Amino acid sequence: MSCIFCKIVAGEIPCHKLAETARVLAFLDIMPIARGHLLVVPKQHVELAYLADPALSGEMMSMAVQLGRAAQAALQCAGMNFLLNCGACAGQVVPHAHLHVVPRFVDDGIHWPWPQGSLVSEDAAALVQAITERMR
Ligand code: AMP
Ligand code: ZN
Numbered sequence: 001m002s003c004i005f006c007k008i009v010a011g012e013i014p015c016h017k018l019a020e021t022a023r024v025l026a027f028l029d030i031m032p033i034a035r036g037h038l039l040v041v042p043k044q045h046v047e048l049a050y051l052a053d054p055a056l057s058g059e060m061m062s063m064a065v066q067l068g069r070a071a072q073a074a075l076q077c078a079g080m081n082f083l084l085n086c087g088a089c090a091g092q093v094v095p096h097a098h099l100h101v102v103p104r105f106v107d108d109g110i111h112w113p114w115p116q117g118s119l120v121s122e123d124a125a126a127l128v129q130a131i132t133e134r135m136r
Contacts, residue, residue, distance in 0.1 A: 005096035009043045018067055024059045026067055029100070033110060036071045036103040040064045041096060049084045049097035060099045068101050077103035081112075 007013045008027065015027035018038055029037040040060045046052040049060070061082075068080050083100040085092040104110065 003045055003094075003096050005041050005094060005098065006045050009041070019063060021059065021063065023056060024063050026063055033100075033102050034077075034104065034108060036075045036077070038067060038071070038101045040067070040099040040101065046097045047095045048086045049099070050086055052097055060097075064099050064101050071101065071103055075103050078106045079104040 001007065001010070004013070008015045009025055015025075018026040018028065020026065020043075023043055024040060025043055026038055026040045029039050040063050042052060042056050042060060044056070046056070049057060052060075064082055068082070071077065072080065081100070081102040081104060083102060084097070085100075086097075102110075
């Protein structure tokens, strides 16, 4: 087992634990984007969050929302980002699914420079059809 988050779940390497349930663990990010940056991970090894059991993803989000609310009260942040990087091309470095909760402050200098495209209506119709007919 070489996965760093599996080792954290197993207690083989330490973490600053915030909360856990039978299926989910939350701890502070060791290289935080902002003060209070935390991660919620499934205890079971799943690489890509979108391939996890939707109920498990729901538990991750439920814990993230509860911790986000508590972090807001503790840190008095003005907002927060909930972020899932899935796959190396999407910025995932640790190949064990994890939901980032990043407290945000006014003028904190953090920017995600995502380009804005434009949605063409014929493509929108094709996309809606292609995606919805594959939904399971
Ligand atoms: P990602 O780019 O979405 O894969 O993010 C991985 C995150 O895991 C980064 O924000 C790292 O700072 C964080 N990280 C890596 N190793 C550890 C660790 N041992 N304990 C806590 N956070 C970690
Ligand atoms: Zn793992």
